[in-house]
Amino acid sequence: MIRFADDTTRQQVYNMWKTVFGDSDEYMEIYFREKYRNENTLIYFDEEKDKEKAVSSLQMLPFNFSFHGGEIPIAYFSGLCTLPEARRKGFMGALIEKSFNEMDKNGVPLAILVPQEESVMKFYRQFGFIQTFDAGAPLPDLREIISESDNLKAAYETFDSFFRRRDMTVQKSPKDFQAIVEEAALFDFPVKKSLMGMSRVIDAEKLLAVFAKKYPETQISVKISDPLIRKNNAVFVIEKGKVTRSNPEKVMRYNLETDALVQLLLGYKTSTFTIDYSHIFPEKQPLIGFMME
Incomplete structure (x- = not known):
């Protein structure tokens, strides 16, 4: 049975996270205070x-994502875990598919996650996720930003300016930034680089x-x-800046699975696609980082 968490089951989620990931109490206190919400x-x-025993859980953290000159709501998958004795029974798969329904009901068109290991990517691919973010790009130095700022608000403005001008990246609120700084302080402000990430279309x-709308000439x-x-x-x-559904029997020039579609829409290495696609979908540099990973 799948249900949303409530105050009576919150501790079970906490215990499951601790069992599976083994994070420190200090980190978990910050995460469960600042990011965890029952309704997600x-x-x-x-x-x-x-x-009934809670054996598997996931969280859909809400963020805004810069997308072709505007911002869209997304869900960032966090804390996906299953107790060791309950694995390989399809519980996580059922949760992921349920999450797709919930995101669709809430008008969230895109899901993003950061796999902890490259081997885990194979698991997520079966649910339509595909790589759309590369690891290794430099990110702002939090220690430097804070030391050069008069207060946390000024530090946030410097931090935010780096991401706000970029397309295809997760945007952080002042409250997000506060949690990021608090977490970084636990580890003496390590240098951060962008993360490898995957995306999944929820509402094409x-x-x-x-x-x-961004490319009305297309x-x-x-x-x-x-x-x-x-x-x-x-x-x-797609015509004159709008999208309409058409007769499914109409002869199509383009046929796409949703995994290829999300790579094209996020501009992820579109130059590696055939020219039919690469001249329509501009190449971008999607970036994700500072996700309390």
């Missing part, structure tokens, strides 16, 4: 001898609508295939 947390409960039409029709989110299976026509 899904839990899988397994029945044992007529009792909404994302295409933003793209169409005229294409594309058939999208998505084995997990039914509403994404459609033919979309």
Whole structure:
């Protein structure tokens, strides 16, 4: 059974996180105070001898994401974990698919996550996630920013200016920044670089609508295939800055799975696609970092 967390199950999520990730109490105090929210947390409960036990959970943290000159709401997947004795039973997969429904209901068109290991990427690919962020790009030096600022507000403005002018990146609020600084202080302000990340289309039409508005001269029709989110299976026509659904029998020039679509829309290495795609979707440099990883 899958349910959202509440105050009676919050401690079970905390204990599960501690068991699986082994993070310090100091880090977890910051995370569960600043980032954790019951309403963003899904839990899988397994029945044992007529009792329910929380065995797997994930969190969908809300952020804004700069996307083709504007900002869209996204969900950042955090704390995906399953107790060791409950693994390989499909619990996490069920949670991920449930999360897609919840994001769609809440009007969130894009999901992002940062896999802890490259080997874990294979697991997420089966749910339509694909790499859209590369690791290793330099990020602002928090220690330097804070030392050169009069207060936390001024430090945030310097920090924010680095990300706010970039397309295809997660934007942080002043409250996010406060948590980032508090976490960094625990580890003596280590130098940070961008993270490897993956993305997944939740609502193809909404994302295409933003793209169409930004590039009103673009005229294409594309058939999208998505084995997990039914509403994404459609033919979309982009013309004069708008997106419409078309007759599925119409002959299409472009046929895309949602994993390729998200790479194209985020501008991730679009120059490596065929010229049919690369001349339509401009290449960007998607970037993700400072996610309390």
